[in-house]
Amino acid sequence: MRLYIALLLTFLSSLSMAQNAFTVNVRDMKTKEPVIGSVAIVVGTSIGNGADTSGLITLTGIPNGRQVLHYKALGYSDKYDTLSFPLPFSNTPVVYLENQDEEMEEVVVSSTRSSRTIQDIPTRIELIGGDELGEKSNMKPGDIRMVLSESTGIQTLQTSATSGNTGIRIQGMDGRYTQILKDGFPLYAGFSSGLGLLQTPPLDLKRVEIIKGASSTLYGGGAIAGLINLISKTPTTSRELNFLVNGTTAGGLDVNGYYGQRFGKVGLTVYAAYDANAAYAPDNTVFTAIPRYDRYTLNPKLFLYLNANTDLSFGINTAFETRLGGDKNYINGERNSLHTYYEDNRTQRISSQVEFKHRFATGELDIKNSIDHFNRIINMPAYTFDGTQISTFSEISYSTRRKHLEWVIGGNYFTDAFSELKFTATPLRNYQINTAGVFIQNTWDISKRVVMETGLRSDYVAKYGLALLPRASILYKVNSALSTRLGGGLGYKSPSIFTEESERISYRNVLPVSTDSNKLERSYGGNWDVNYKTSIAGEKVRLSINQLFFYTHLDDPLMLFPYAANTYLFENVRGHIDALGTETNIKIRYRDFQLFLGYTFTHSHLHEEGAITETPLTPRHHTNSVLMYEVQGKFKVGLEAYYYSRQRLGDGTYGRDYWLCGFMAEKAWKKISLYINFENILDSRQTRFGSIYTGSTTSPQFQDIYAPLDGFVMNGGVKLKL
Secondary structure, three states: OHHHHHHHHHHHHHHHHOEEEEEEEEEEOOOOOEOOOOEEEEOOOOOEEEOOOOOEEEEEEEEOEEEEEEEEOOOEOOEEEEEEEOOOOOOOOEEEEOEOOOHHHHOEOOOOOOOOEHHHOOOOOEEEOHHHHHHHHHHOOOOOHHHHHOOOOEEEEEOOOOOOOEEEEEOOEOHHHEEEEEOOEOOOOHHHHHHOHHHOOOOOEEEEEEEEOOOHHHHOOOOOOEEEEEEEOOOOOOOEEEEEEEEEOOOEEEEEEEEEEEEOOEEEEEEEEEEEEOOEOOOOOOEOOEOEEEEEEEEEEEEEEEEOOEEEEEEEEEEEEEEEEEEHHHHOOOOEOOEOOEEEEEEEEEEEEEEEEEEOOOEEEEEEEEEEEEEEEEEEOOEEEEEEEEEEEEEEEEEEEOOOEEEEEEEEEEEEEEEEOOOOOOOOOOEEEEEEEEEEEEEEEOOOOEEEEEEEEEEEEOOOEEEEEEEEEEEEEOOOOEEEEEEEEEEEEOOOOOOHHHHHOOOOOEOOOOOOOOOOEEEEEEEEEEEEEEEEOOOOEEEEEEEEEEEEEEEOOEEEEEEHHHEEEEEEOOEEEEEEEEEEEEEEEEOOEEEEEEEEEEEEEEEEOOEEEEOOOOOOEEEEEEEEEEEOOOEEEEEEEEEEOOOEOOOOOEOOOEEEEEEEEEEEOOOEEEEEEEEOOOOOOHHHHOOOEEEOOOOEEEOOOOOOOOOOEEEEEEEEEO
């Protein structure tokens, strides 16, 4: 018996000596920070473990001999290492993993004019990349409304019941407080903003960059609520030739084409489109939910690569459109004394962009200029409006980067001239606003974890005076999984008759803005967000969460009030608007499934001489959810649902809450793909909730539009890549 016990003890002793413990520290190759959530596995065994908050992984029970260790983590390249156990050392080795996070995280954004990727910029920026743009173009290929309206915290708002003109709101602020750029050029401001979203197609865009909150330091007045920069595609050595043909059950047709290619020192991109729709009114509604329109778009751009350090580009954007909405019987030719109401819009947009870039050893010089000509004619019963806006933008800037510091300095000059033909007794609203500004921005890597961005702009607005616009943001990387940003700044907006309020009445009887009685609207605001990403269930599920808190304070808001003799006058309110709230974004990925969840809470109020009034057309609660299943390059299917809580209307009443639900599917082959989309399956539309007008059909007084008017619409088409 004693012999058996001795043999057993000897066996257990040898077995325990054949089992080894091993501790390793896993860190990011670039930042040297611990990679929380990383995993180490002994290949061919069930031995494995995850890292703690300091990046340490401890493995036990490793057999003697040569073993292969597999290290992996969400967003990093896998790494393998071969070790012989027992190990000849006792210290804790460090293993570095190379960050290969999602492609969008590696994009160098241009809206902040720095040469940093999105994860290294203190300013909070949201990106809508090429894949998502492609999905949204399936739903509405003629314009970018769908691209923006389905983003958390952004609301596209129809400003005309019959012609479909649309504005945009960010975080509860009126559309005029959002600046829309294309490749850094302010092409959609003032008079031209009412139809800007409807005349901007997504097919030639590479991505969309969105900054929420005050962004006036680099781009001047108007970016109080935020900034949207539409980044165009650029030519590559391999040819890109894409076509899209789309049709809808509401009588819509879109035919779009894009070509881009570089030939040595010359590159070319061309976008051309024809978009049209028949007059459409669902069920027995009297007025058009979608007007009859025809639009032609042509955007060519030439790129000259003069040498390794010098680039020159020339671009032209054009859009020509006729748009007729109103009484569907009148539009369809049944014109009599009962069917006389119409709204006829005719627009022409021609704009040029020139940009010169030269790279030095330590920096880059950027010179740009744009000229924008926009004409719009509105014809309605007993009313005609014919106005032209000519605006220019010129800028010179220089950026330089050292090891821990990056500087951007520059100056720009804006001109905005509007003139109209006189058809009514209302005084002409002609104006000219010239603005000269200088700016400086610094980005400082205080440490590996902390980055600060500060900026200062000074604008002189002719007839309105000086505006100083400081701004600051800070990024703190707690570790590879957790980061937070805090930022804020000042903004301003020059007074103008072109607002959502005046757009709703087609500028009829709106008196001119007075430089004597009106003044700049000024604002300050800030936001704070926390971003967390990790993997769970053995890295099968990837999770990212972003929580944002925002606040904007606007002094002396410009508002439209009834005046004498049935006219309207813009006045600066003696008070302020407070807009505050939160945004929550959650993204979950499991194999080929992706789930996006978003929630926006907005509390926006006007404070005027002791009275507090809720801001019209701002839902207190808004949710967005999208479930996608995609086999890359082969097939995708998606479900989406959006909820809007009730909204206060301009007359003090409230609209009702509603849901928007949709379904889309796309099948792709090498050079062709077919898609189908079911939009607003529940047929949620305002004309089902109640009447959208008062008075007679020949002289209607339209109410605020807070919900869709077109209802359930199907569309489908084909995309070609040649």
